[in-house]
Amino acid sequence: MLSMKGKYGLKAMCHLAGLPAGSMAQSSEIADANAISKKFLDTILGDLRHAGFVHARKGRGGGYCLTRPAEDIMVGHVLRVLDGPLAPIHCASRTAYHRCSDCPDENACSVRLTMLEVREAIASVLDTKSVAEMRRMAEVEERDAAAALHAS
Amino acid sequence: MTRHIAIIGAGASGTLLAANIARLAQARVHVTLVEKRPAIGRGIAYAPIDPAHLLNTRVRNMSAFADDPDHFLHWLKDTAITATPDCFVTRECYGTYLNHILAPALADGRVTRLQDDCLSVSPTDKGATLELESGGTLIASAAVLATGHLLEAGSASGLDSPWTTPLPSDDRARIAFVGTGLTTLDWVASLLQRGHKGPLIALSRRGLLPQPHAASTPLRLSLADIPVGSSLLFLTRWFRSLVRSHTARGGDWRDVVDGIRPHTQTLWRHLPQPSRRQFLRHLATVWDSHRHRMPPSTAALMARALETGQLTLVRGAFQTARRDEAGIALGYRPRGSQRSTDIAVDLALDCRGIRRRPQDTATPYIRDLLHRGLARVDSLDLGLCFDPESRLCDAAGRPHRQILGIGPVTRAAFWEITAVPDIREQAARLAKTLLAG
Numbered sequence: 001m002l003s004m005k006g007k008y009g010l011k012a013m014c015h016l017a018g019l020p021a022g023s024m025a026q027s028s029e030i031a032d033a034n035a036i037s038k039k040f041l042d043t044i045l046g047d048l049r050h051a052g053f054v055h056a057r058k059g060r061g062g063g064y065c066l067t068r069p070a071e072d073i074m075v076g077h078v079l080r081v082l083d084g085p086l087a088p089i090h091c092a093s094r095t096a097y098h099r100c101s102d103c104p105d106e107n108a109c110s111v112r113l114t115m116l117e118v119r120e121a122i123a124s125v126l127d128t129k130s131v132a133e134m135r136r137m138a139e140v141e142e143r144d145a146a147a148a149l150h151a152s
Numbered sequence: 153m154t155r156h157i158a159i160i161g162a163g164a165s166g167t168l169l170a171a172n173i174a175r176l177a178q179a180r181v182h183v184t185l186v187e188k189r190p191a192i193g194r195g196i197a198y199a200p201i202d203p204a205h206l207l208n209t210r211v212r213n214m215s216a217f218a219d220d221p222d223h224f225l226h227w228l229k230d231t232a233i234t235a236t237p238d239c240f241v242t243r244e245c246y247g248t249y250l251n252h253i254l255a256p257a258l259a260d261g262r263v264t265r266l267q268d269d270c271l272s273v274s275p276t277d278k279g280a281t282l283e284l285e286s287g288g289t290l291i292a293s294a295a296v297l298a299t300g301h302l303l304e305a306g307s308a309s310g311l312d313s314p315w316t317t318p319l320p321s322d323d324r325a326r327i328a329f330v331g332t333g334l335t336t337l338d339w340v341a342s343l344l345q346r347g348h349k350g351p352l353i354a355l356s357r358r359g360l361l362p363q364p365h366a367a368s369t370p371l372r373l374s375l376a377d378i379p380v381g382s383s384l385l386f387l388t389r390w391f392r393s394l395v396r397s398h399t400a401r402g403g404d405w406r407d408v409v410d411g412i413r414p415h416t417q418t419l420w421r422h423l424p425q426p427s428r429r430q431f432l433r434h435l436a437t438v439w440d441s442h443r444h445r446m447p448p449s450t451a452a453l454m455a456r457a458l459e460t461g462q463l464t465l466v467r468g469a470f471q472t473a474r475r476d477e478a479g480i481a482l483g484y485r486p487r488g489s490q491r492s493t494d495i496a497v498d499l500a501l502d503c504r505g506i507r508r509r510p511q512d513t514a515t516p517y518i519r520d521l522l523h524r525g526l527a528r529v530d531s532l533d534l535g536l537c538f539d540p541e542s543r544l545c546d547a548a549g550r551p552h553r554q555i556l557g558i559g560p561v562t563r564a565a566f567w568e569i570t571a572v573p574d575i576r577e578q579a580a581r582l583a584k585t586l587l588a589g
Contacts, residue, residue: 052383
């Protein structure tokens, strides 16, 4: 399940992917551009730093940047760090397992077994889509929308 | 037109690939196995100096075919060898199995073997050409490097090779091992079983012996559970906390290590380069000692030898081995000390494992590929560069269409590609690719 944390984290990664090489962005700047609370974003950026996706530098000219090319960071990498195991429902994970309060026997739950399969599919999509591609997708959409507006 | 596939090397990797191709192919494909040794399936792993050496993997995981996991077990039964899925049989026996799986294809001519050494491989428009030591040339639609571990020539270190040196006849000989992994244990076990009386010294930086095997029920981890792509630090913390929570629930750490096993190649592929470097520098030995475990019978033997004092573990960094009339002076720097020291032994064996500088390899055609820019060594010095489809990459990183690799020679691309369970998967994939052209 995509949490707010995961969603904002991906937006921040996208933002950083658009920076010119060698430059950094401050968290207030990312927060403003994506309408995220700065306090929440700081926690998220802290997690991303711990997992080795972003560098942080203090002081003037400081801020955040990606540790490696956005082509090499997959959406699935980021989400696992922020939201834990990829799973459409909580019980469909073997490591961060939470059973449903209304479930008599999770081993025989057909919904759970199906969702265990679903997450393999989720992983295969999210582990092949890079942050760079995610950003490009948004840019293409934006251009198309602008063109449509212009044509009408 | 018949496709002709040349496999260079008929150790376990080459044999597994040839057998997997023969199993899939109807007609129109011919395989030549080029091997300078007289026997098939007898590389470092399955040509033991002592026929009593055991596999370190259970019977249930050793089938040659990924889609027929009980194949080895059935063969053992048919051959009237007593075995259970959980037992450990000898390396010698597995070598015989490798010969057996290839026998039908050798008999009906789908596979031929050529006892020769390959000197060079060149890509051509239609495939690849091999120059052989005998002076001959082999023209193939595709060539597969199955050379195994890229080991250096002779013993620049002054140590002897544990894979070719025969067991000493003098049962009072003082023997030193550099390295405390499974190779050392194989030797120690052989010596003890033969009633060796001389002292045995095993030297390594940390003095870590492999962990013993025990009954394990691997965690059924999915890739969705594992934080691929994150830094080594994050990954290690995640892994340790998983082990803690699993053992707190009454499980065994082996369940977690074995649960990760099916995903190690993917983990490696997504691991950032600085993390790979850190792993090799700081964690690989610890991981290996948990991942490459010893059979329980070996563990019992070691415990006894350590107790009686016949076997000593020395922590320190190996430096030199100097030979004189009296024997060998093994120079090392004890852990935590600045000063070097010597021990006098009669035989010193190089059991430091299989990760060596690939540039120093003794294999002539690999040297030639590197020299001509047709191959390159990866930035971590693990081995030659291959793409994810196991195609060899040239100096500029471009994959050759018809030159591929199988087994340990492809380590730089996959990391975990030493054991049969991994190599047979790769063999099945390559067999399909090669037959499709």
